[in-house]
Amino acid sequence: xxxxxxxxxxxxxxxxxxxxxxxxxxxxxxxxxxxxxxxxxxxxxxxxxxxxxxxxxxxxxxxxxxxxxxxxxxxxxxxxxxxxxxxxxxxxxxxxxxxxxxxxxxxxx
Numbered sequence: 001x002x003x004x005x006x007x008x009x010x011x012x013x014x015x016x017x018x019x020x021x022x023x024x025x026x027x028x029x030x031x032x033x034x035x036x037x038x039x040x041x042x043x044x045x046x047x048x049x050x051x052x053x054x055x056x057x058x059x060x061x062x063x064x065x066x067x068x069x070x071x072x073x074x075x076x077x078x079x080x081x082x083x084x085x086x087x088x089x090x091x092x093x094x095x096x097x098x099x100x101x102x103x104x105x106x107x108x109x
Contacts, residue, residue, distance in 0.1 A: 004103035006043060007071050011064040012098040019093060021052055024061060027093040035086045036066070039077040043067040060098075067104065074101075 015024035028047060036045055044067035050060060068074040077083050090097055 002105060005106040006067040006069065006104045007074055008102050008104045009064075009066045009068070009074055010100040010102060011066070012060045012100065013062050013064065013094050014059060014096040015061045016091075016093055016095050021061065024093055025049060028062070032086070032089050032093060035082070035089055036064070038082045039066070039086065040080055040082060041068060041073040041077050043069065071101065 013028070015021065019027070028049075033045070033047055036042075039045075044065070046065045047062060048065065049062040050058065052061065066074070066077075068077065078087065
């Protein structure tokens, strides 16, 4: 059986209701992303913004992708001081976040 290229944590994010879409995007890209980039052991990080009008029934404003070598490396990063700071920032711009842990299999790249 093939081994995954990485363990990836997707974070499906719904913006805080008191924020405009623009305020939400600004905080995520300029504050939260800078905190996230400090996670130890993270191989790659991306933010994916969903145009609000494109899929209104989805109920999320975007999702993040955090790549790690293993589930243990992910857990270590989230429990590190940097991870605790990152998680403490979530209520500043999110109403809800749904984490999804996936195995990433690169098929073309």
